[in-house]
Amino acid sequence: xxxxxxxxxxxxxxxxxxxxxxxxxxxxxxxxxxxxxxxxxxxxxxxxxxxxxxxxxxxxxxxxxxxxxxxxxxxxxxxxxxxxxxxxxxxxxxxxxxxxxxxxxxxxxxxxxxxxxxxxxxxxxxxxxxxxxxxxxxxxxxxxxxxxxxxxxxxxxxxxxxxxxxxxxxxxxxxxxxxxxxxxxxxxxxxxxxxxxxxxxxxxxxxxxxxxxxxxxxxxxxxxxxxxxxxxxxxxxxxxxxxxxxxxxxxxxxxxxxxxxxxxxxxxxxxxxxxxxxxxxxxxxxxxxxxxxxxxxxxxxxxxxxxxxxxxxxxxxxxxxxxxxxxxxxxxxxxxxxxxxxx
Numbered sequence: 001x002x003x004x005x006x007x008x009x010x011x012x013x014x015x016x017x018x019x020x021x022x023x024x025x026x027x028x029x030x031x032x033x034x035x036x037x038x039x040x041x042x043x044x045x046x047x048x049x050x051x052x053x054x055x056x057x058x059x060x061x062x063x064x065x066x067x068x069x070x071x072x073x074x075x076x077x078x079x080x081x082x083x084x085x086x087x088x089x090x091x092x093x094x095x096x097x098x099x100x101x102x103x104x105x106x107x108x109x110x111x112x113x114x115x116x117x118x119x120x121x122x123x124x125x126x127x128x129x130x131x132x133x134x135x136x137x138x139x140x141x142x143x144x145x146x147x148x149x150x151x152x153x154x155x156x157x158x159x160x161x162x163x164x165x166x167x168x169x170x171x172x173x174x175x176x177x178x179x180x181x182x183x184x185x186x187x188x189x190x191x192x193x194x195x196x197x198x199x200x201x202x203x204x205x206x207x208x209x210x211x212x213x214x215x216x217x218x219x220x221x222x223x224x225x226x227x228x229x230x231x232x233x234x235x236x237x238x239x240x241x242x243x244x245x246x247x248x249x250x251x252x253x254x255x256x257x258x259x260x261x262x263x264x265x266x267x268x269x270x271x272x273x274x275x276x277x278x279x280x281x282x283x284x285x286x287x288x289x290x291x292x293x294x295x296x297x298x299x300x301x302x303x304x305x306x307x308x309x310x311x312x313x314x315x316x317x318x319x320x321x322x323x324x325x326x327x328x329x330x331x332x333x334x335x336x337x338x339x340x341x342x343x
Contacts, residue, residue: 001339002029004088004110008054008079009097010037012117014167015260016094017043022332024048033083035059039212039232051086054079054097073098080105090339096134099124103134111342113335114138116159118256119151119278128155139342142335144258145279151257162334163283164258165326166267171243177312178205180305181245181270183238184261186213186230191251191275194298196223198249201302205309210241242268247290247308247315250274251301266322271315273304283326288318 003023007016013034020030024047032045035054042050052059058071076098083091084107092113096102099121120131135141135157143149144164152159180202182195192209199207200223210229221228229241242248248265254277262280265272272290274280281292291304308315 001027001090001336001343002088003031003339004083004086004091005030005032005094006083006091007032007034007094008076008083009095010035010042010054010059011095012260013037013042017045018165018167018328019331019335020048020050021046022328023335025329026332026336028332028336031086031088033086035079040234053082073101076101077105080107083107084109089343092335092339093138099127099130099134103130103137106137108137111339112138113140113142113338113342115142115144116148116152116257117144119143119148120255132156140338142338143279145282147279147282148257160338162331162338163326164260164263164279165328165331166323167260167264168267168323168327169239169242169264171239171268174240174244175246176244177246178309179208179244179246180205180309181208181210181241181248181265183208183210183241183245183248183265184259186211186215186217188215189253189255191253192217192220194251194275194296194301195249196220196226197298198251198301198305199225201299202306202309205305208241208244210238238264239268242270245270246312247305248272249301249305250280251293251298252277252280254278254295263326266319266326269316269319269323271308271312271319273301273308275301283322284318287322287325288315289322290315290318 020032023030030048032050033053036052036059055075058068091110094115132155141159142162143159149159149161180199199205207226212232248270256278258279275295276292277295284290293300293304
């Protein structure tokens with residue numbers, strides 16, 4: 001089977017790479033159509049082909065500059081045209097760069113699948129009818145959680161649940177028993193202020209913030225008890241952060257279905273404390289890999305962190321169970337079964 005995976009904006013290179021590699025291991029012929037990743041080296045393809053058809057200029061010249069946006073807007077229809085010409089049996093779109101434009105110009109000439117990583121992405125969250133039209137154009141829609149399936153059902157979309165796999169790793173343990181990790185791109189919805197306040201309430205705990213800031217951090221930089229490792233971190237630096245972590249914290253606001261950063265932590269054997277938003281709670285509860293707190297309950301977040309710091313081993317065992325079961329090969333098999341329904 002010839003599978004075309006499409007992530008035009010290169011939002012999730014690790015996810016794209018892991019899924020494409022697993023599909024290739026399962027016998028599929030896979031092409032990943034994307035753009036140049038602007039913040040580091042993309043993973044080397046393993047058994048699949050990566051074609052950077054989108055944004056040949058804006059992804060290389062402008063970084064985070066505002067000049068990138070108008071150039072990207074000009075390039076986008078040309079990328080869509082190149083995508084429409086690719087030969088495949090199934091096209092599986094992971095992300096849409098410009099939903100308003102894509103709703104009109106995206107050509108789906110083959111059986112099609114869309115993964116709703118975010119149920120209503122933040123930039124267009126106020127346009128549910130736009131997204132209803134987009135979802136309805138695909139033959140199948142995938143979500144990562146039962147919560148996500150229920151969310152799309154409210155819009156009349158019958159989505160298929162394929163759990164987000166973990167990103168397995170085995171970093172050297174350098175855990176001091178007191179470290180709370182906040183890891184990943186630092187965006188407003190990820191709730192850094194709640195993490196800082198909760199850790200402040202936990203005697204003896206320290207907070208390690210590791211990731212690329214996409215929001216102002218000046219109000220927080222003088223907070224005591226925080227170690228900052230900022231920028232787009234290499235795989236080795238991400239592993240080092242997980243190796244030093246006793247527990248990872250995810251006080252997210254409602255927006256997304258599942259968190260790759262959470263699955264990276266569990267894959268490293270690090271327990272997690274999460275707000276019950278999107279599908280974050282599902283792997284944590286299912287495998288006993290940490291604790292779940294009501295959204296916005298900072299005192300509850302602090303109490304849960306205290307509980308895991310005091311006795312982390314049962315939750316580490318839960319994270320290891322998640323790593324053993326939520327594999328990319330299992331996800332690839334589920335995706336291939338879905339594709340076979342369409343061809």
